[in-house]
Amino acid sequence: MKSSDTKIVLLIVITILIYSCNTVKRVPDGKSLLVNTEIIVDGKASNQESVNEILIQKPNSRILKIPLSLLVYNLAQPNPDSVFKARFIEDSVRFKRIKRLISEKQVYRLGESFFYQGFNNFLKSSGEAPEIVDDEKTKKSTQRLYNYYFNNGYFDVETSSKTDSVGFKRAKTTYEVSLGKPYIIDSIKTAISSPDVDSLYQVAKSNSAIKSGEQFKSENFSEERNRLTSFFRNRGVYQFQQNYINFDIDTIGTGKKPNITIEITDFNYRKGDTIVTVPFEIFTISEVNIFTDSPSSKNKIKVADSISYKGFNLYSTDKIKYKPKAITDAVFITKGNVYADYQNTLTNRYLSNLKVFNYPTIQYIEDERDTISNSLIANIYLNPRKKYSFLAAVDFTHSNIQDFGISGNTSLTIRNVFNGAETFEFAVKGTVGSSRDLAGSNDNFFNISEVGVDAKLNFPRIFFPFNTDKIIPKSMIPSTNFGVGFAKQKNIGLDKENFTSSLTYNWNPKRFNTVRFDLFNIQYVKNLRIDRYFDVYRSSYNALNTIAEVYSNQVNPDYFDPNNNLIIESGTNGFLNDVLGPDPSIVTTNEDFRSVRGIDERKKRLTENNLIVASSYSYTKSTKTSLLLNNFYILKAKVESAGNLLSLLSRTINEPLISEGSSTFFDVEYSQYIKTEFEFIKHWDLKRNRVFATRTFAGVAIPYGNSNNIPFSRSYFAGGTNDNRAWRPYSLGPGSSGALNDFNEANLKLALNAEYRFKLFGNFRGAFFADLGNIWNFLDNVTLEGAKFTGIASLKDIALGTGIGTRYDFSFFVVRFDLGFKTYNPANEENRRWMKDFNFKSSVLNIGINYPF
Incomplete structure (x- = not known):
């Protein structure tokens, strides 16, 4: 690292240390800042994250052991009103001087400005107030620990706490837990009143979350209650709710092996002044009514048009504007079937997915025409969007x-x-x-x-x-x-x-x-505008111009401008033809010849017209069930094939071949290749606003038949805001070639990203990241050494970028700033790859919206 970079880092460290000495500046006299908590379970310190999260009172959050959020809060003036008043209002000389520049009203309004009120409020809202030791919160935390272990089968648990001073206005709280032996479930019995529910339970009991021989855990009982409720409601027990399930836990004389009785009572409802209790019944759907232009049933609907279609009744206040099948295909609630909650969910999803309705309303009423009262009428109310x-x-x-x-x-x-x-x-x-x-x-x-x-x-x-x-x-x-x-x-x-x-x-x-x-x-x-190629791809022009200067005594002087640079387009094309043409007039070294040939091949590739006719299959699996979930994975796989249909058609209609032997379709050369991709994203929730996220990507596109390379639009590139952030887009690879072109791409890509995300203060977030990866040419016509993937040995050319990032969370999107450093650069000589470009001068600042993965 260069000395200037070292000085910057040292300055940052010194600044943080100075501020860290001032953590208790907002702690009142006689009070103590909570700097540490410790939980001792049966004589051993517990680092279990789920247990630490139970505590009501925890120390201020820290980053690298520095309470950054607290330091930000401490920067705010505790009483900005008083400071402003003393400086501008009570100082009559200053007040009169400023009043001559602006009005008296505006002087008073200065106290409400960002510089006095707004900035201090921003610091306070972004930071964290000092966590002052509170005996009441400590007692509540102790009780929470007791409840946690009790609910996990330690019925004889004992908890206590103590707070000790550890310095000036600083304290530490220690919680001690004595567990005792856990209680193990012995027998499981049932007491179910309704015959229909009892029959369903016999079917469902094999998947019970409560099992004999396992340690008692309250969460298993909650899970079982939810599971049974869902099971019953999806099999016709329309009136069933969770509160009808109770658990009797008998621990008397069982030797810490409680016996469990699952009690499910009958359905009860109020009829007049009395409570009526009856067995639960399985309900069926007797009628399905769809109101195509009525957002709800609050107002009486005046029906002007109706259609009966395959057991569904469609109604409208005007002429029905939809084909019945288009609507009924989206409804999974069908006449004659038993009631099921999941049918409501599917119907809501499908109707919303049509994009012609807002979220629908589904209501059920008991069919009064049914003498045994176990039938339901489903009414679906649709709210159309504007046409x-x-x-x-x-x-x-x-x-x-x-x-x-x-x-x-x-x-x-x-x-x-x-x-x-x-x-x-x-x-x-x-x-x-x-x-x-x-x-x-x-x-x-x-x-x-x-x-x-x-x-x-x-x-x-x-x-x-x-x-x-x-x-x-x-x-x-x-x-x-x-x-x-x-x-x-x-x-x-x-x-x-x-x-x-x-x-x-x-x-x-x-x-x-x-x-x-x-x-x-x-x-x-x-x-x-093929003639603009060397104007656009300047690195190719500079490389060709440099070689032409070496052979200036053999080159036609008309190829050069007064500054002795090749003229675009006549000079560049003339030089290429003199070196590579059918009758070459310029003799170059083997290395220069290969370079010129490579420039010419890339020019032909990027200036040729592309016709791609592809078919592809993509599959995505995700366990992310909500936007706020931080513990999930996403799996993506894709296979794409191009050119096979055109190859068949081209042979059928006898399309002519071009000079290189490739086939055409209506005089256009078409691309033929097979491409496959795999991506796996995994997030781990580390609690306390901390997340560890990873991404793995592998992709390859192999040309064959009519092609010996992959079209630019279907190739891979490396670097950029959502890839390897230590390199700019298209500036990494292929392999160890050193990014010789303006836009470097290839047909094989490997990437692995890892990122540790954490909260800084307020809505500000931070991250440390490491990005591995590169691109290579594989089984195509590129001959440049270092750019080709030749096997396991080529993995030594995988680049590593590391860095830090800051983000601001606006709730609905995140603005991201990532600074990437080239930690391992495969473009350098093998003995100069590690940390030689690890400095601010060679770093890359990336600005993006939302997280990269």
């Missing part, structure tokens, strides 16, 4: 391509297009920008532009020539998306025209599992 919705947005941008840009997009959504709950979206987006690189005497300020249009049509079912319900039932909430798009650039890159089209099927085999199948995904990229 048309329009959105528009404008944004200002800055990038390495444009110095200033204005982008805008508009979208129109039309719902229920064909009366089958279909959704059509049409979007137009455009960007105009200014680039000094393109400026000239007659140029306009806005000299670059991009425009694009997209159209998407969604069907809430599998759109296919034959019925797929047996393969993909409606419970999997299937949908079909058809999309087309076009985008065109001017003075950006090679001025591409990009045509896209796709037909995609989506479904959910399980609640948090998704499948995506692209029957076809077509992309045609046409480069309009």
Whole structure:
């Protein structure tokens, strides 16, 4: 590490140490700051996180043993009003002087400004007030420890606590726990009044959370109560609630082996002034009514139109605007079936997924026509969204391509297009920008532009020539998306025209599992300004220009400008032809020849038009059931194949071959490859706002048949905000080649990321991270040594970036700042790879939205 970096780090450490000496500045006299708590269980210190979380009073949070949140709080003035009053109001001379500059009213308003009130309030809300030792909180914590161990089978547990001084205004609290022997469950019996419920219990008991021979735990009893309630309600016991389940725990004379009786009482309800008790019954659905344009049943609905379709009754206050099948396919509550809670959940999900209704309301009433009173009428109330919705947005941008840009997009959504709950979206987006690189005497300020249009049509079912319900039932909430798009650039890159089209099927085999199948995904990229290649890819031009200077005595002088640089396009093409053409006139060394050939091959690859017709299958499994969950994993896998259909069609219609021997389709060379990807994300919740997150990624695309490389749009790159953060996007790899090009990409990628996240203070979060990974060329036509993956030995070229990050949590999104350092750089010589670029000068600052994984 350079001396300047060392000084910066040393300054930060000294600053923290100075502040850390001032942790008790807000602790009142006679009080003590709680600096440590310890739990002693049967004579041994307990580091069990779940036990420590029980305590009501804990020391202020620490990062690297520094109470940063407390230090931030201590920076705030305790009484900013008094400070302002003494400085500006009671000092008459200063008050008069300032009043001459601004009005008297504005002087008083200064006391409410950010500099006095706002900033101090921000510090207090972002930090943590000192945790003062409180005897009442200590007693409550002691009782909580007792309850925790008692509920885990230690019925003879004893707890106590003591607080000792450990320095000036500092104290430590110690909790002592004596467990005794745990209680082990002996026998399990039942006392169930309702015959129907008893029969269902006999079916469900094998999966009980309470087992004989296991240690008593209260959470198992709660789990069993929830499990049985869910089981009964999903099998027709409509009136059942958790409070009907009780547990009798007999410990008298059992020798610490309690006997358990599961008691399930009958259903009781109030009828007039008396309580009526009757056995639970299994309810069936006698009628399903769907109100297609009524958000609720609060107001009496005036029905103007109705349809009966396959056991469903559809009603509307106007003419029904939906095909019955489109609505009934989304309803899993069916006439004649027993009541089940899960059917409500599926119906809610499917109806919401149609995107033409807001969240539906489902209500049940007992069917009075049923003489034995065990039938239900299901009423479903739908609240339609507006048929048309329009959105528009404008944004200002800055990038390495444009110095200033204005982008805008508009979208129109039309719902229920064909009366089958279909959704059509049409979007137009455009960007105009200014680039000094393109400026000239007659140029306009806005000299670059991009425009694009997209159209998407969604069907809430599998759109296919034959019925797929047996393969993909409606419970999997299937949908079909058809999309087309076009985008065109001017003075950006090679001025591409990009045509896209796709037909995609989506479904959910399980609640948090998704499948995506692209029957076809077509992309045609046409480069309009191939002559600008060396203007755009400057590193390739600089490398070629350097080699041309070496052979200047053999090079046609017309290839150079007055500054002895190759002229784009005549000079660069002339030099390439003289070295690589059919009749070469310039003799180079083998190394220079390979370099020129590599530049020419990359130029041909990036300037050629691409036609990709691919099919792919993607599978995602997640255990993340809510946004706030911090203990989960996500598994993603994808397989993609391109070019096989075009290969068959090309041979069928006898399309001509191009000079390199590749086939074409309507005179365009098409890509052919197989691609597979795997990604695994895992988060561990370490409690106290701490999370350890990891990601593993592996992907490879192998060209074959009509291709010897992978199109740029389907290749991999390394570096960037969501990858290896010590390198900028496209600036890492391939392998140890040292990122020779402006945009470095390859067809094989391995990556492993790890991140420790923690709370700093307030809404500020911090992180330490390590990013491993690189890209390589594998089984393609790249010959550059160091860029190719040749086996296990190539893994020595995996780059390592480490760093720190700060984030601000706005609840609905997170703004992220990550500073990455090149810890192991495979581009350096093997004896200079470790820590040689580990300094602020070579670091990379990444700014992103939300977490990288």
